[in-house]
Amino acid sequence: MSKSLTASKKIMKNYLSELLTEPEVDVESVQQSVVKQTTSRPLAHKENQSLENLLKTVNEPKEAKVAKEVPVTKDVAKEVTNGNSSDTGLLPTSSEESLTAAITLPQKGYRQGDFQAMFFEVAGLTIAVPLIELGGIHKVNKTSSLMGKPDWFKGVMLYRDEKINVVDTALWVMPEKCDQALKDSLNYQYIIMLNDSSWGLMAEHLVDTVVLSQDEVKWLDSSEKRPWLAGLVKEKMCALLDVSALIELLNKGSDINQK
């Protein structure tokens, strides 16, 4: 048996052993605290890696690609192909943005091998978020608005004693397009939690989860103009979020234009 196969088997064994062995602490208490625990774990910690990622490190052969075709809204596709997307600030104006700076940045978990991303829709716009940086999905509930916060700050939503800072995604992503008609038409149903933070993006629809290869994304590492944009999913022509950069912007109270 080759070394890589032995290593793969060992990782699998450990993983399965963990899952299938009753812990001293009751599993049910783990279940109750799943949401809380994810918030306290360090970003991209080894333990957070899925089995698939672990297997990739031991040269597991690549398998399934896109599990299901993800529909892209016509408007977005048209904007992209016409090159008229700059007014939304979603797409890069130059493909050469700070490529060299990427070398100095810490490598993100999803920048190696295949990775899973979830696509969601807001106001006809499809946005992708790497699954490894997705903290969870909640149904939209009542939010309490706070005084003195930016327009895009929808308010605070309580979820099992946890306070979620809810972002009106359409207002954050395309403030200049958000007229009253668009605002009225929005039917937010979900909150997409950003990594371990207390920030959540509102979404109208969850589209799909898809396995992406590195080649399927046009990477825009360390874009100073759009730090929140990790890259562009080529086939779907939609933005892939850089979640940690986005959290930083939200913490600063900055909108998409970093104002």
Next chain:
Amino acid sequence: MVVWTVANQKGGVGKTTTTIALAGVLAEQGHRVLLVDTDPHASLSYYFGIESEDLDLSVYELFTQVSSREQILQTLCPTQYPNIDILPATMGLATLDRSLGNKGGMGLVLKKAVQKVAESYDYVLMDCPPVLGVLMVNALAAADRIIIPVQTEFLALKGLDRMIKTLEIMQGEQDTSFKYTIVPTMFDKRTKASILAFKKLQEVYTNKIWPGVIPIDTNFRNASFEQKVPSDFAANSRGTLAYKSLLNYLVKQSMQYKEVER
């Protein structure tokens, strides 16, 4: 209650179709069937017209909160077939591997959950995602028998090899050995590739393979369009007849094992 898990790490091999077709025949025979959708794509749930993203409770909640028998029963969705209920999936399940990571004992959540409703069902059929993670491990750990559909083509054979290796490793972690049956699917007698792949399967997995085949049959697609189980949509189609034959085989196999265990 008997639990059958339909699994393969390769996608598009007929897992959901197999789950639905077997459930349909079992229900027709008067058995009470519970379907468990563990795939975040929720194809099984959508098949029965369940818009799972609109539901308040799903399989996801079984993992994130303590569920009593009553709560599990509340999570169940009825289908248009009185004997078939479903525990629906939601896309949120895709986040479980990240949030649960490899926490101890989390591979046994589904097993415990279905045990709580054992009195209400004769058969539980679990449909797996094509990804080895906490959901598939749960479905495998809960199974009395694992049904592995394999498309009769050479690429699928590689995927099967990987699935069997997973089972072997898992077996080492569990007290009992896994009983599994390989089911050749999408067999097209007109193509040489199908015939050769089937022969290869028989050669390599002699004792583990169902001797029949599930043929390609457009009735499967048409049945899904009508949101009907194949046995209801086209009772005498070759696809339905093949699944009836498979079910007889699986039931016989289960009975044989029971005899041996006695």
